[in-house]
Amino acid sequence: MEEEQIEPTRQFGLIRITASFAAQWGLSIDACDTQGKLQNDGLFEKLHKILLMPESYKIRGIFFRWMSGRLWDIWVESEDLPEVEEYCSPSIVNPFYAKDDDGTVRLVRIEVEEGTSWKTNTSLQLLS
Numbered sequence: 001m002e003e004e005q006i007e008p009t010r011q012f013g014l015i016r017i018t019a020s021f022a023a024q025w026g027l028s029i030d031a032c033d034t035q036g037k038l039q040n041d042g043l044f045e046k047l048h049k050i051l052l053m054p055e056s057y058k059i060r061g062i063f064f065r066w067m068s069g070r071l072w073d074i075w076v077e078s079e080d081l082p083e084v085e086e087y088c089s090p091s092i093v094n095p096f097y098a099k100d101d102d103g104t105v106r107l108v109r110i111e112v113e114e115g116t117s118w119k120t121n122t123s124l125q126l127l128s
Helices: 019-023 035-040 043-050 122-127
Strands: 012-018 058-065 071-077 091-099 105-113
Touching (some): 019 071, 035 058
Antiparallel strands (some): 058 071
């Protein structure tokens, strides 16, 4: 199998999900060894389908944030997202869903909270 060449981009963001939600489809910290293995095992594609993300969104990584409420960060790239400047945190991507009367779940919209600049953090300015 030929390895996919990934072009670097500065247009990316994070989707945050709870550990209990991730456990519903088999993701645990014990199951994570490398991003490449997760991608090769089809987890990125599976997650893309579960989250009903548009084709323009690509999942590039999954990271567990133990100290931040035990959340999972899902790194997504898309030309639809703002460019991440140097010294800035990435945008937070918030997908919103609706459940129809027949039980079908659909993606209604995606809201993006632009990342913050670390340069404006006064405690970091004191260090420079």
